[in-house]
Amino acid sequence: MEAPALSLKNVRKNFGPVEIIRGVDLDIARGERHAIIGPNGAGKTTLFNLISGRFPISSGSIALNGTRIDQLPPQNISRLGLSRSFQITSIFHRMTVFENIRCALLWSSGYRYSFWSPLWTQKALNRQAEQLLDELNLASRRDLQAGLLSYAEQRALEIGITIAGGATVVLLDEPTAGMSHSETEYAQALIRRVTEGKTLLMVEHDMGVVFGLADRISVVVYGQVIASGKPEDIRNDRAVKEAYLGALTE
Amino acid sequence: MNEAAAKPPKRSRQLWLWAALILIGVAMPWVFYDWHTARQSGFVLTMMSQMGMMVIFSLSYNMLMGQSGLLSFGHAVLFGLGGYCTVHFLEAAGHHSFPVPLELIPLCAGLTGLGFGIVYGYIAATQRATAFAMITLGLGELTTTAGIMFHHFFGGEGGISTDRTNASSLFGLSYGASVQVYYLILAWTVLAALGMLFLTKTPLGAMANATRDNFERARFMGYDPRRVRFLQFALSGFFAGIGGGLYAITYEIVTYDAVSGALSANVVLMTYIGGATFFYGPILGAILITLLQSGLSLLSNAWLIYVGVLFIGMVTFAPSGLAGIIGAHGPLARAGRLGRLLVPYLRLSIPAFATLIGFSGAVELTSFLTIGEAQGKHLVLFGETIQVWTPQPWIVTAILLIGGGIWLRRECRAFARIWDDLNADLKDRSL
Numbered sequence: 001m002e003a004p005a006l007s008l009k010n011v012r013k014n015f016g017p018v019e020i021i022r023g024v025d026l027d028i029a030r031g032e033r034h035a036i037i038g039p040n041g042a043g044k045t046t047l048f049n050l051i052s053g054r055f056p057i058s059s060g061s062i063a064l065n066g067t068r069i070d071q072l073p074p075q076n077i078s079r080l081g082l083s084r085s086f087q088i089t090s091i092f093h094r095m096t097v098f099e100n101i102r103c104a105l106l107w108s109s110g111y112r113y114s115f116w117s118p119l120w121t122q123k124a125l126n127r128q129a130e131q132l133l134d135e136l137n138l139a140s141r142r143d144l145q146a147g148l149l150s151y152a153e154q155r156a157l158e159i160g161i162t163i164a165g166g167a168t169v170v171l172l173d174e175p176t177a178g179m180s181h182s183e184t185e186y187a188q189a190l191i192r193r194v195t196e197g198k199t200l201l202m203v204e205h206d207m208g209v210v211f212g213l214a215d216r217i218s219v220v221v222y223g224q225v226i227a228s229g230k231p232e233d234i235r236n237d238r239a240v241k242e243a244y245l246g247a248l249t250e
Numbered sequence: 251m252n253e254a255a256a257k258p259p260k261r262s263r264q265l266w267l268w269a270a271l272i273l274i275g276v277a278m279p280w281v282f283y284d285w286h287t288a289r290q291s292g293f294v295l296t297m298m299s300q301m302g303m304m305v306i307f308s309l310s311y312n313m314l315m316g317q318s319g320l321l322s323f324g325h326a327v328l329f330g331l332g333g334y335c336t337v338h339f340l341e342a343a344g345h346h347s348f349p350v351p352l353e354l355i356p357l358c359a360g361l362t363g364l365g366f367g368i369v370y371g372y373i374a375a376t377q378r379a380t381a382f383a384m385i386t387l388g389l390g391e392l393t394t395t396a397g398i399m400f401h402h403f404f405g406g407e408g409g410i411s412t413d414r415t416n417a418s419s420l421f422g423l424s425y426g427a428s429v430q431v432y433y434l435i436l437a438w439t440v441l442a443a444l445g446m447l448f449l450t451k452t453p454l455g456a457m458a459n460a461t462r463d464n465f466e467r468a469r470f471m472g473y474d475p476r477r478v479r480f481l482q483f484a485l486s487g488f489f490a491g492i493g494g495g496l497y498a499i500t501y502e503i504v505t506y507d508a509v510s511g512a513l514s515a516n517v518v519l520m521t522y523i524g525g526a527t528f529f530y531g532p533i534l535g536a537i538l539i540t541l542l543q544s545g546l547s548l549l550s551n552a553w554l555i556y557v558g559v560l561f562i563g564m565v566t567f568a569p570s571g572l573a574g575i576i577g578a579h580g581p582l583a584r585a586g587r588l589g590r591l592l593v594p595y596l597r598l599s600i601p602a603f604a605t606l607i608g609f610s611g612a613v614e615l616t617s618f619l620t621i622g623e624a625q626g627k628h629l630v631l632f633g634e635t636i637q638v639w640t641p642q643p644w645i646v647t648a649i650l651l652i653g654g655g656i657w658l659r660r661e662c663r664a665f666a667r668i669w670d671d672l673n674a675d676l677k678d679r680s681l
Contacts, residue, residue, distance in 0.1 A: 073469070075471075075472050083470065090467045099459070106457065106472075107471055114452060114453045115452045115453070115454040117452060161467070165472065
């Protein structure tokens, strides 16, 4: 059987004496769109930080397409085809929108640390960056400093940087946080479009986006996965209702 | 697509500007040619030579500061070690054991700079921000101390000296005359500047900017920020080494001053005042500071105070430097509205001038009261000796400084209003 895109086995993380992630087991199949929901402080973003290598795990194991990644630094995990976005927009503020996207393409295009290939002659690379800007609807902002974009545009750029490198597993951390209703709808369509054929794992609070996008949903409460399954199962799960959804509808 | 089409003319205009600057560099020795003695002005040649090496040096520094966001307090180490090695190369050339023509010796100096850049970069580039600055400070002090301690290589406090005519020449030149050396420096300055400009347009240059803005995000894109910092550091060492090589060739002596903290501080000053956020900023800074060093130091005992105040003023009011000030006028210039600022600038210049006179009066009076007195000098203005012990000059100075200062503040506010209005108007039109 094909190894899952992402496989977490009994992952634990403690900061000092406080255990934030208390034994998470999670398998994400290839090509699946998987949403993680849960109340604030449940450890969803921490889980992302562990998977992407931002923090080391305390115990357990994480595998990407069957390869252990839990001891690797972020750049090595990224090179294996896992990419992530950030809840707090994390872009290159003083560079132009175009440069932001192009930087995100560099490693996967094989340029590494080259200081001998002039970027202006790399036609394929530049064309690829332009195409992505079109897809993100940011072509008109091409030469603007990224820090000057509107919030929604910065979020779109954030997603663009995340998927630019051609990662097969994409982690999106609250991609629609702080967006208006129409912006959220637009972002949802964008996410659906750019993650076509990829494995998507996302943390999201907007239930419309979650139930609209996800093939499967996991509910994280207090550092543990209390339920995992299809959207309709999760909607009807008694434990979930009590622990999470119930709290919202009350 | 429209914007892309609008770009080429702007770039060609910039190109003309640079061509003009190089032309000025070529012509300068002949502008100040003394037809009686049939010689170029030694003062101008020395100053222009110094400018050339400082341009290379500060551009190389900006590979760290402006482009990678790394504040180094020990950059002179790479410059000075390039210089020391060049002296040894020239000495070896004197013994016929170093068959490299003088024209290419700066390249050898660059390679030694690269070598030291690799060693020092290996240590310093593990860290960023404050820790990086502290490490470079330590490495700088370490090297200065070594420069005094290890006589064999560094020659102790007296330094080591050489004779540049030891080396052969590709073009059969003797390099006895400093005008020949000047043109060698000019050629290397242009080459080095082009090289560094090229680097900014490569993947490494782009990722240096990226790690400057957000090193963590760069990691999640597959890049190791430490590797980026290390490569930038080593390559900047290459260019700093070229600068140091030219220094050794020009002065034919290198002492520990060339690796010292004072020179390291100077390059921070040049780069910052010129503007670290623009590629050409350090060029402006190096030219301006060298002008002040050569010109102002002849005029005033207290010239360092002016440089210091200029630095503080820039940090406070124009953190993106001279290039930033020029760049801020770009949108207005493109809209053809720069003329609207003429009158406001004139209004600004009067109190600014008064304040400047008042300030320099205060500095000079104090200086003549203390250092000048000890040296037996007198302050002479327009042929009249000023009695620095009498109250009159102090009163005039105080009125100019305080009155001018208050007036300047008011004019600055008025200017800021006009500036904001013009730019807001421009923004409205573009939307």
